[in-house]
Amino acid sequence: MPVVTHEQGTRVWMRRTRAGDLVAWLGWLIGVALTVLCFQFISDRTIWGFVWDAPAQAADLLERSVPPRWSYAHELWRAMWDTLNIATLGTVLAIATAVPVAFLAAYNTTPSALLVRPVALFVIVASRSVNSLIWALILVIIFGPGMLAGILAIALRSIGFIGKLLYEAIEEIDPTQVEAVTATGAGRAQVLAWGIVPQVMPAFAGISVFRWDINIREATVLGLVGAGGIGMQLQASINTLAWPQVSMILILILGTVVVSEWLSARVRHAII
Amino acid sequence: MDARAAALAWRPPPLIEAAWLRWAVYGGALLYLVLALGTLEVNWQRAAEGIERGGRFLAAFFPPDFASHWREIEEGLLESLTMTVTSTVFGVILSVPVALGAARNLAPLPVYLFCRAVIAISRTFQEVIIAILFVAMFGFGPLAGMITLAFATIGFMAKLLAEDIEDIERSQAEAVRATGASWFQLLAWGIQPQVLPRFIGLSAYRFDINFRESAVLGLVGAGGIGDTLNNALDRYEFGTAAAVLLIIIAIVLACEYASGFIRRAVQ
Amino acid sequence: MLVIEGLTKRYPTGDLALDGVSLTVPKGQVMALIGPSGAGKSTLIRCVNRLVEPTAGAVRLGATEITRLGDRALRRARRRMGMIFQEYALVERLTVMENVLSGRLGYVGFWRSWFRRFPLADIEEAFRLLARVGLDHMVDKRADALSGGQRQRVGIVRALMQDPELLLVDEPTASLDPKTSRQIMRLIIELAKERNLAAIINIHDVALAQLFAERIVGLHAGRIVFDGPAAALTPEVLTTIYGEEDWSATIRKVEDGDGDGDEPPSVEAARIAAAD
Incomplete structure (x- = not known):
């Protein structure tokens, strides 16, 4: 109670009680202390000489990457095409898997809240927790380097993403519309198709396009671990310290990402 | 008869109104699929061999091997966690001024364009690419990872926060302005209370993302548990890799649970 | 005393919201501003404390010319206008x-x-x-x-x-039920009287305006088309403000007094400091 009445009868208002104030300050103190402690840990593992040298390094890097090697571009088109395919096919694969998983995970559509739902939720969580680059790392070990590992890595990571957002959308639908369809005597599948699917369709399309956009970005780095795409060229160029090639690749990635973002924004706009 | 003819002719309206566009989209999609699958280079023989290896990998989860490389795991884990904490704190603090500058209803046009440019740069490149550049600048180790994640956090937070600021209820801010409040008081009384819950929620969410990302930065030498995982996989020590993966999943789950709790609490 | 002279506001979209409005509101006077949606009522009171920047004209509160103030002075002036x-x-x-x-x-x-x-x-x-x-x-x-x-x-x-010395009130009852609306209006009037404040009240509800305000100003398409005591509000006047409609019911409500015990504020001297 922040209103305190003194003995003289004057009332004083404060934002928090004394105890509340104390807790707030203590919270801030702990937060700052933790940050300092963490930074200390990082600092111990840092060679500060290199860090002070960073501006010079950056200038040097910039100088060596300018101008980009424009002629290198024609060797990159194929890699860029592969990158787009990894992202797109991975997304398609993920959508095909995530849709049933989402319907199994949503409490209002799952066939069994006790048995099936936890399994579906586990699939979603496991897929989401692991970064696509780590998935790629594992898949390259298993299936060997190449686009297959890349596509599967993108798909495995995206199942969780699409599945989570989609099942949340399914759980948020308006139940009266479902009721109305059920009241017409529709069967289970009909209720799904007429009462639920139309309601989640915009969300579903939006989520898919959004994830595709993210996947383009992710696909540009999968090559660093050998899972195909333009990241392979990036890795090779960095290893040989061919900085003009690196800057050329970065420019190409920049262009692609900008275009894909524009495209996905347009599509999402059209849907909503 | 007319009614019957109309009934016969009725079709549900197609998703795309213009017929030529509809067929162009379908045709384009089909053509793309053919081309994409046609140029797909997959060494199926190598992939088939992988099935057996994949089985071994899965088997390694039962039970995972926490013990034999525990020191390495511990070191990587601590690096990841400290990196996550510091980068989230610094990134979130730095994102506030950028967000204010990137909100069209607060900032003048030149500031707005500059801040939007910062956001765009930070969001365009995947964290790993940025990490490569920072490692080249700052040397190997978690500091480069921390700076990478802080940089990515700025773009993420500033963009969403700026959108939130642009969406505030204007009448509340107007009422504060009408009392004769200064610009900073307008921020503190008219805007901050409206965006604070989401700001806290986003920060918690970004903490979550930063941890996940910190697990891969090790692949390019920016410190963290990714390095441990990479080494384990390089040595085909699937037991240790499984252990690392399980730890990552457990921490992500804990973070997600905590951030969900925080978001509900501040609502 | 609030003096408004030739106040004009043209929005960047080209809409002319206010077209040379001149008004004087003396200390202690409660003035209701009525008019159809889009007549410029909101713009007018927002131009007074410059939440909306006027295109032309002057606003003076006492000796201060509000339309000329810099940022800092404007904030100080806003304190005087609730x-x-x-x-x-x-x-x-x-x-x-x-x-x-x-x-x-x-x-x-x-x-x-x-x-x-x-x-x-x-x-x-x-x-x-x-x-x-x-x-x-x-x-x-x-x-x-x-x-x-x-x-x-x-x-x-x-x-x-x-x-404050002046109250700027923008549709205070727009989302309230009829009883609460009256209570709120009465409260505003009482408090304004207690402190001898001038007040400009934008209001949609003509009956409420007549009931509580001593002076009524009608705005149509950014211009003042009526300025007089509440009692002078006739169907003809309402037609010039709002356009053709059967106004008899709206006005009779006030002439009959009111059933639920609201006493109309004394229409004593509806001091009309006519602006023109």
């Missing part, structure tokens, strides 16, 4: 007390307001005013937990906390 909003415009996530104290923002420095260390006199005044409007038991409730009538009373107290 504003009450349609839909309350409380900062919803702050408590009642914080909302009330926000009326003092123009008087305290930033850090003081940040740490909520307001002068004791302000807090006492806040308690006094909250008691006056019957909300002293809700000091620590969050604003979004209040009912419409309660919120608007907090809005009134916030405006009065500024210790």
Whole structure:
């Protein structure tokens, strides 16, 4: 109670009680202390000489990457095409898997809240927790380097993403519309198709396009671990310290990402 | 008869109104699929061999091997966690001024364009690419990872926060302005209370993302548990890799649970 | 005394919201501003405290020419004009007390307001005013937990906390039920009388305007088309303000007095300081 009445009868208002104030300050103190402690840990593992040298390094890097090697571009088109395919096919694969998983995970559509739902939720969580680059790392070990590992890595990571957002959308639908369809005597599948699917369709399309956009970005780095795409060229160029090639690749990635973002924004706009 | 003819002719309206566009989209999609699958280079023989290896990998989860490389795991884990904490704190603090500058209803046009440019740069490149550049600048180790994640956090937070600021209820801010409040008081009384819950929620969410990302930065030498995982996989020590993966999943789950709790609490 | 001369506002979209409006509101006068949606009522009162920047014309409050002030001086001048909003415009996530104290923002420095260390006199005044409007038991409730009538009373107290010379009131009853509307209007009038404040009240409800305001100004397409005492509001006048409609029912309601015991404020001297 922040209103305190003194003995003289004057009332004083404060934002928090004394105890509340104390807790707030203590919270801030702990937060700052933790940050300092963490930074200390990082600092111990840092060679500060290199860090002070960073501006010079950056200038040097910039100088060596300018101008980009424009002629290198024609060797990159194929890699860029592969990158787009990894992202797109991975997304398609993920959508095909995530849709049933989402319907199994949503409490209002799952066939069994006790048995099936936890399994579906586990699939979603496991897929989401692991970064696509780590998935790629594992898949390259298993299936060997190449686009297959890349596509599967993108798909495995995206199942969780699409599945989570989609099942949340399914759980948020308006139940009266479902009721109305059920009241017409529709069967289970009909209720799904007429009462639920139309309601989640915009969300579903939006989520898919959004994830595709993210996947383009992710696909540009999968090559660093050998899972195909333009990241392979990036890795090779960095290893040989061919900085003009690196800057050329970065420019190409920049262009692609900008275009894909524009495209996905347009599509999402059209849907909503 | 007319009614019957109309009934016969009725079709549900197609998703795309213009017929030529509809067929162009379908045709384009089909053509793309053919081309994409046609140029797909997959060494199926190598992939088939992988099935057996994949089985071994899965088997390694039962039970995972926490013990034999525990020191390495511990070191990587601590690096990841400290990196996550510091980068989230610094990134979130730095994102506030950028967000204010990137909100069209607060900032003048030149500031707005500059801040939007910062956001765009930070969001365009995947964290790993940025990490490569920072490692080249700052040397190997978690500091480069921390700076990478802080940089990515700025773009993420500033963009969403700026959108939130642009969406505030204007009448509340107007009422504060009408009392004769200064610009900073307008921020503190008219805007901050409206965006604070989401700001806290986003920060918690970004903490979550930063941890996940910190697990891969090790692949390019920016410190963290990714390095441990990479080494384990390089040595085909699937037991240790499984252990690392399980730890990552457990921490992500804990973070997600905590951030969900925080978001509900501040609502 | 508030003097408005030739006030004109053209929005960047090209819409002319105000077209050479001139008005004088003496101290202690309650003036209702009526007119159809889009007539420029909101723009007019927002031009007075320059939440909307006028295109041309002058606004003077006492000796201060508000339209000429720089940023800092404008903020000081805004303290002298309390504003009450349609839909309350409380900062919803702050408590009642914080909302009330926000009326003092123009008087305290930033850090003081940040740490909520307001002068004791302000807090006492806040308690006094909250008691006056019957909300002293809700000091620590969050604003979004209040009912419409309660919120608007907090809005009134916030405006009065500024210790204003002038009240700018924008559709105070737009989202309230009829009974609460009357209570709120009466409260505003009483408080304005107590403190001898001038007030400009934008209002949609013609009957309420007649009931509570001594002077009525009708705005149509950015121009003043009527300025006179409440009693002078005839169907013909309403037609010039709003356009053709059967107005007899609207007006009779007032002529009959009112059934639920509201006493019309004494239409004593409807001091019309005609602007033209």
